[in-house]
Amino acid sequence: MRFYEHESKALFARHGLPLAKNGLAHSADEARRVALELSGPVVLKSQVLSGGRMKAGAVKFAETPDEAGPFFDTIMGIEVNGQKPTSVLVEAKSPIAQEYYVGVTWDGRRKLPVVIFSDMGGIDIEEVAEKHPDHVSKTHLSTILPISPRIAKEAIGATGVTGSDLNKLTPIVFALIEIFLMYDLTLAEINPLARLEDGRFLVLDGHVDMEAEARDTHRKLLDEIGIRPEETRQARPPTEFEIKGAQVDASDPRGVAGNVVEFDGNLGLIIGAGGGSLTLFDAVRNQGGKPANYCEIGGNPSVKKACALTKLVLSKPGVEKIAVMMNVVSNTRVDIVARGVIKGVVESGLDPKETIAIFRIPGSWEAEGFKILEKYGVEYCDRSVSMFEAAGRAVAKMS
Numbered sequence: 001m002r003f004y005e006h007e008s009k010a011l012f013a014r015h016g017l018p019l020a021k022n023g024l025a026h027s028a029d030e031a032r033r034v035a036l037e038l039s040g041p042v043v044l045k046s047q048v049l050s051g052g053r054m055k056a057g058a059v060k061f062a063e064t065p066d067e068a069g070p071f072f073d074t075i076m077g078i079e080v081n082g083q084k085p086t087s088v089l090v091e092a093k094s095p096i097a098q099e100y101y102v103g104v105t106w107d108g109r110r111k112l113p114v115v116i117f118s119d120m121g122g123i124d125i126e127e128v129a130e131k132h133p134d135h136v137s138k139t140h141l142s143t144i145l146p147i148s149p150r151i152a153k154e155a156i157g158a159t160g161v162t163g164s165d166l167n168k169l170t171p172i173v174f175a176l177i178e179i180f181l182m183y184d185l186t187l188a189e190i191n192p193l194a195r196l197e198d199g200r201f202l203v204l205d206g207h208v209d210m211e212a213e214a215r216d217t218h219r220k221l222l223d224e225i226g227i228r229p230e231e232t233r234q235a236r237p238p239t240e241f242e243i244k245g246a247q248v249d250a251s252d253p254r255g256v257a258g259n260v261v262e263f264d265g266n267l268g269l270i271i272g273a274g275g276g277s278l279t280l281f282d283a284v285r286n287q288g289g290k291p292a293n294y295c296e297i298g299g300n301p302s303v304k305k306a307c308a309l310t311k312l313v314l315s316k317p318g319v320e321k322i323a324v325m326m327n328v329v330s331n332t333r334v335d336i337v338a339r340g341v342i343k344g345v346v347e348s349g350l351d352p353k354e355t356i357a358i359f360r361i362p363g364s365w366e367a368e369g370f371k372i373l374e375k376y377g378v379e380y381c382d383r384s385v386s387m388f389e390a391a392g393r394a395v396a397k398m399s
Contacts (some may be wrong), residue, residue, distance in 0.1 A: 001215060002233045003208040004047045006089045007225050011183070011208060015175050017190075018202050022091035031072035034090040035065040041093040042068060045205075046075045046085040049236050051124075056080045061093060083236055094202055099192035101125050102155075102173050104141075104180040113141040115177060117155040121192035135159055141177065149174040168201050169193070183221065184214035212259065232259070241316055245295065248308045255301030255332065257309040265290030267357065267398055268313035268322035270306075270341060272297040276327035276387065283391035284323070289398060292319045300332045306340020307347065314348045314355070321357040323394035328383055334361045334369030342376055353377035357397040360390035 003011070006024050013019055023034035024047075035042045046058035053059050058078045060071040072088050099121035107114040118136045120128045129136045137158035141147055152173035156166055172193065180188040187209040194204050212232065215222060219229070230246040232238045238246070241262045249258025256272070267289050271280040277296045284291050293313055297306065313322055324341050326332070338359065345352045352373075359373055362383035373380045381390055 001210045001212050001227075001231070002049045002235060003210070003225075003227070004049065004086065005045065005205060005207065006047060006087070007227065008206040008208040009203070010225050011179065011221070012176075012190075012203055012206055015179055017172060017175055018200065020092045020094055020202050020204065022089055025072055025088045025090050028069035028072045031088055031090050032065045032069040035062060035068035038090070038092045043091050043093050044068060044071045044075055045089045045091065046078065046080060047087045047089055048080045048083040048085050049233060050081040050083050053080050058085065086237070091204075094194060094204065095197040096192075096194045096204075097197045098195045099204075100169070100195070101128070101189075101191045102176060102193055103187065103189040103191070104177055104185070105187045105189075107138075107140065110140055112143060113177075113180065115139045115141065115151065115155040115173065117159060117173065119159045119161055121194075125191065141181075147174075147177060147181075152177060164199070165195065168195075168199075172201060172203070179208075183208075183218055184211045185209060186211055232261075234261070241293070241312070244312055245309070248305065248312055251308065252302050252305045255297070255299035255305060257295075257297045257301040257305040259294075259296040260309075260312070261294040262316070263291050263293055264318070265292045266318050266320045267394060268292045268316065268319040269295060270297055270309060270313060270322060270324045271295060271326060273327035273329050273332065273361075276325070279327070280325050280387055280391060283388045284395060287388075287392045287395040289391065289395035292316055297337070298326065298329070298332050300336065301340070303336055303340040303343060306337050307344040310341045310344025311348050314344065314350065321355055321394070321397060323357045323391070324359045324361065325387060325390050325394070326361040326363075327387065329361060329363030331364070332361075333364050334366040335372060336365075336369075337361055338369040338372045342372060342378075357394040358390050360385060360387065 025031035041063050044060045046053050058075050058080050062068040062071050075088050101118040101121035103116045118128050120135045137155050139155040149170050153170045156169050176188050189207045190203050192204050194202050230243045232242050232246050239262045242260050245258050245260025269291050271277045281294050342352050345355050356378045359380040
């Protein structure tokens with residue numbers, strides 16, 4: 001789940017990271033008022049969940065409050081990678097002497113958190129790593145041993161930064177590491193982290209991604225920042241379909257029936273179990289299918305919850321059929337899912353036999369579940385049919 005820049009900075013502020021004075025504007029008048037309060041040149045930045053704002057012209061520099069208002073209107077009319085801004089952050093312009101980059105993320109190969117630091121900030125870190133690898137350091141963190149500021153100092157020093165700059169940067173980088181670990185983040189990034197002409201350091205831009213499963217753990221923080229429970233953000237704001245999916249999952253504590261992501265296809269998916277969702281989604285695409293959605297179901301959801309998810313998927317424009325597929329289940333009753341799905345199809349005014357392309361959920365209470373499916377003439381299969389083959393059967397019915 002991705003934070004907007006102003007939300008990332010609200011989190012950084014809680015941990016004492018140095019920030020320029022700023023204010024969030026939702027209108028041209030507010031932008032002018034904030035600029036007036038900051039009493040000096042300001043930067044106006046589009047609030048979208050995507051990079052590339054500067055290239056898109058969605059970052060403007062205003063010398064006076066009177067310029068801030070018109071710039072607000074200009075920015076709100078600019079889409080960045082297909083995203084419309086929700087607001088504009090108005091921030092005091094800072095006299096920059098040098099820009100740095102620092103990010104904390106997960107190294108999938110090493111299975112460890114890694115601190116990435118560069119003394120060449122303000123541009124894409126991937127570009128720096130490719131063209132100037134000696135200006136980028138990677139320092140891994142232990143997930144067992146306690147961390148200390150020494151880790152941050154090593155990461156910074158590896159790029160050749162020394163003296164007072166090293167000493168001033170260390171607590172900022174260490175605080176970012178602590179934020180990353182404390183809030184179950186997948187990314188905590190500052191770019192640029194600027195050294196000003198007077199020697200001070202400021203966080204000029206920042207980004208935070210939180211593990212989706214950690215939202216409930218950090219609900220109090222998200223509420224205070226202003227992120228609603230139904231907002232399942234990724235690299236874009238959630239669609240209405242995705243928000244409704246989150247509401248379905250939150251409606252009943254039993255099991256999982258949500259984590260919905262919208263796509264443009266015609267085959268609705270109700271998939272899950274032990275990593276099965278990703279496997280099955282890929283299987284459908286590899287077989288030439290066009291998924292209308294991604295979702296996750298498992299943990300023995302109630303009939304009501306399975307029914308609500310089914311009705312949601314079927315309500316999506318363009319959905320012609322649904323495929324109900326899971327890995328082998330032990331903690332999910334096949335008959336309960338079957339009842340919920342059949343109920344959802346019938347309540348949507350559709351024929352289960354024509355609407356359900358395939359039902360492949362082997363495991364607990366499967367005999368009872370298959371009896372229900374037989375009654376409605378739905379094609380089903382057990383564990384003798386692989387997930388890939390089941391996906392192929394569903395796709396074949398779409399032609």
